[in-house]
């Protein structure tokens with residue numbers, strides 16, 4: 001009896017977490033990963049993350065079985081130098097979105113041997129939520 005009650009409570013908790021019957025609390029669009037430069041195994045991935053929930057959303061990282069590791073980076077300018085810096089987390093306020101795009105926030109993707117679409121990357125959030133996303137390939141030569 002006690003066990004059943006615990007299970008029901010768990011179900012209810014899961015339901016409120018994922019907002020049963022309502023739009024997903026998180027949506028991802030424009031997920032794309034840059035084509036590999038010949039001879040390289042490191043590339044960048046971009047996407048737009050929207051928080052539909054009523055609470056701040058904290059992205060803490062990403063992983064994929066098809067990479068050796070993934071880091072969150074942003075571009076920083078000091079003087080006339082442009083570099084990259086690792087970002088430990090990205091907080092998206094309720095109703096807001098975060099754009100991972102060329103020139104700004106991006107996923108730095110290491111150890112890619114075989115880049116084929118759909119390329120799966122799982123986004124990891126501070127509350128334990130894991131969101132699998134399929135990335136399309138972003139051509140190095142958009143004109144071709």
Ligand SMILES: [Cu+2]
Nearest residue numbers: 073084106108
């Ligand atoms: Cu980077």
